[in-house]
Amino acid sequence: METPAIVQVTKLEKTYRLGNLTVSALRGVDFTLQQAEFVVITGPSGSGKTTLLNIIGTLDKPSAGMVTIDGEDITSMKDGQLTKLRRHKIGFIFQFHNLIPVLTALENVELPLLTAGIKPKAARERASLMLERVGLKERLSHLPDELSGGEQQRVAIARALANHPKIILADEPTGDLDTKTGSEVVQIMYEAAKRENASVLVVTHDPVVEDRAEKLFEMRDGMITRASQQRTPRESYRLRAIEPVPPEPARSLSQPN
Numbered sequence: 571m572e573t574p575a576i577v578q579v580t581k582l583e584k585t586y587r588l589g590n591l592t593v594s595a596l597r598g599v600d601f602t603l604q605q606a607e608f609v610v611i612t613g614p615s616g617s618g619k620t621t622l623l624n625i626i627g628t629l630d631k632p633s634a635g636m637v638t639i640d641g642e643d644i645t646s647m648k649d650g651q652l653t654k655l656r657r658h659k660i661g662f663i664f665q666f667h668n669l670i671p672v673l674t675a676l677e678n679v680e681l682p683l684l685t686a687g688i689k690p691k692a693a694r695e696r697a698s699l700m701l702e703r704v705g706l707k708e709r710l711s712h713l714p715d716e717l718s719g720g721e722q723q724r725v726a727i728a729r730a731l732a733n734h735p736k737i738i739l740a741d742e743p744t745g746d747l748d749t750k751t752g753s754e755v756v757q758i759m760y761e762a763a764k765r766e767n768a769s770v771l772v773v774t775h776d777p778v779v780e781d782r783a784e785k786l787f788e789m790r791d792g793m794i795t796r797a798s799q800q801r802t803p804r805e806s807y808r809l810r811a812i813e814p815v816p817p818e819p820a821r822s823l824s825q826p827n
């Protein structure tokens with residue numbers, strides 16, 4: 571029996587109106603994300619990738635069409651319901667990690683758990699476990715600007731997965747990283763999501779991310795124009811252990827980064 575899709579997008583349209591100018595960002599998108607799959611959408615700048623991701627993530631509303639998440643139609647939901655759905659079912663990873671600068675790595679991962687009503691002790695345990703899984707056991711008490719770009723993105727991955735979401739939405743997650751770091755981050759995102767049985771939808775220009783895709787789609791002018799099934803079977807990716815970041819000697823507080 572076929573399992574129901576986690577995300578089902580049907581005839582999705584989004585039109586922005588700026589004065590008397592209208593921009594059709596999405597022009598009839600049909601798209602399906604199945605459970606635990608790793609799907610990548612590429613496409614030129616302005617083709618509608620972020621718009622699609624934000625609508626699926628309930629951060630933006632469509633002009634027409636339907637989106638269901640885990641079987642529920644989100645287009646008819648009230649804001650309160652959407653907030654709840656977002657908090658419990660969706661994790662976000664952005665190009666610029668959006669970590670809170672005054673909170674440590676551990677506190678950044680804990681925060682969404684506490685907001686979702688998890689008890690402090692359980693939140694701390696879960697956050698530590700997630701950071702350990704992304705190789706950052708030795709960086710729990712670092713502030714974001716005491717971490718490298720790749721490490722910051724690992725924290726963002728741990729944070730996105732902390733609350734057992736069914737869906738991870740990532741917008742250019744490697745956009746700010748060099749190729750090697752980007753490749754590590756994609757691998758970590760892949761492994762961590764698989765472990766949690768989460769579905770991942772990534773939009774990107776980065777060929778490193780495309781290489782990891784189980785399904786690859788292309789967007790152009792607000793439409794999905796090409797869908798290719800990836801040649802390599804997904805099992806072959808589930809291999810590499812995540813390399814932990816080693817401990818580092820204590821630094822003096824006055825020392826610049």
Ligand SMILES: Nc1ncnc2c1ncn2[C@@H]1O[C@H](COP(=O)(O)OP(=O)(O)OP(=O)(O)O)[C@@H](O)[C@H]1O
Pocket residue numbers: 586587588593594595613614615616617618619620621622
């Ligand atoms: N808030 C907005 N108001 C008006 N137009 C918008 C808004 N957001 C996006 N657009 C327009 O919608 C179209 C799609 O934008 P979108 O951000 O989805 O593209 P993208 O594929 O993510 O591009 P990039 O690869 O550069 O991030 C663009 O033409 C953009 O100018």
Ligand SMILES: [Mg+2]
Pocket residue numbers: 619620621741
């Ligand atoms: Mg974009």
